[in-house]
Amino acid sequence: MSRLFDYALRSASPNHAEIVRKYELYRTIVEFLAAVLFIIGSVFFFYESLVYAGTWLFLIGSIFFAIRPSIRLLLELRLANLPVPQEFRPYGAAPLQKDPEA
Numbered sequence: 001m002s003r004l005f006d007y008a009l010r011s012a013s014p015n016h017a018e019i020v021r022k023y024e025l026y027r028t029i030v031e032f033l034a035a036v037l038f039i040i041g042s043v044f045f046f047y048e049s050l051v052y053a054g055t056w057l058f059l060i061g062s063i064f065f066a067i068r069p070s071i072r073l074l075l076e077l078r079l080a081n082l083p084v085p086q087e088f089r090p091y092g093a094a095p096l097q098k099d100p101e102a
């Protein structure tokens with residue numbers, strides 16, 4: 001498995017780049033939904049009759065904000081487990097080998 005949060009993996013192959021594009025789309029949708037829920041929940045707090053619903057919107061928005069880093073971690077785990085084709089490895093880089101003296 002490669003290193004987590006290795007930015008070079010994002011463009012290591014066309015397959016890597018496509019996965020990054022999809023996960024970034026998911027993360028953007030989650031961020032947008034969280035922001036909309038917080039805005040609507042904030043407006044609801046101006047009306048006494050909607051405070052309960054506003055509280056629920058804040059809670060759901062908070063859950064969406066908690067999902068954001070989860071999506072990022074899932075992306076990094078997925079990228080780290082994908083093989084990098086030889087032609088996309090950096091110049092001079094070789095696969096890691098065990099120390100022969102160990």
